[in-house]
Amino acid sequence: MRNILVVRGEWEKAQADYAAAVKLQPESAWRPLHKRVVALAKELSKTIAADAVPCSRCGGEPIGLRHVRGDLPRLGKPTYRHVYEIGCVSCHDTDKDDRRGMAETPRMGSGAELDKLAEKTAKEAVADWNAKNAPPVGKDAPRES
Numbered sequence: 001m002r003n004i005l006v007v008r009g010e011w012e013k014a015q016a017d018y019a020a021a022v023k024l025q026p027e028s029a030w031r032p033l034h035k036r037v038v039a040l041a042k043e044l045s046k047t048i049a050a051d052a053v054p055c056s057r058c059g060g061e062p063i064g065l066r067h068v069r070g071d072l073p074r075l076g077k078p079t080y081r082h083v084y085e086i087g088c089v090s091c092h093d094t095d096k097d098d099r100r101g102m103a104e105t106p107r108m109g110s111g112a113e114l115d116k117l118a119e120k121t122a123k124e125a126v127a128d129w130n131a132k133n134a135p136p137v138g139k140d141a142p143r144e145s
């Protein structure tokens with residue numbers, strides 16, 4: 001599995017290449033660039049959600065997301081945090097129990113500082129998801145008499 005920041009960097013570059021091409025070039029030129037954006041977005045999701053167990057409700061493969069949250073005080077410098085989320089697209093809207101895996105960085109002043117915590121925080125979100133979506137323990141174990 002590749003590093004989250006490497007995949008994210010390639011995805012951001014692919015988005016910029018696509019955005020530039022779609023304005024000026026024919027569809028035959030930008031269509032492959034669009035496919036690359038989609039493929040890298042899927043890889044980024046899988047990279048964030050690496051080692052996540054299947055959804056305990058539907059058995060589907062969970063996705064991984066990163067949200068950027070700004071905390072903007074009336075006075076002083078803004079701070080930011082990255083929130084990593086592991087979830088099931090199929091079950092999200094109908095699930096009464098919130099089984100998403102969540103983890104967030106501390107509040108910091110720069111994206112570069114936050115990025116140093118990307119792998120660690122994503123792993124924490126996966127651990128949270130895995131704890132909430134673990135298969136039932138002892139289901140097939142022999143009963144004690």
Ligand SMILES: [Zn+2]
Binds near residue numbers: 057088
């Ligand atoms: Zn599901």
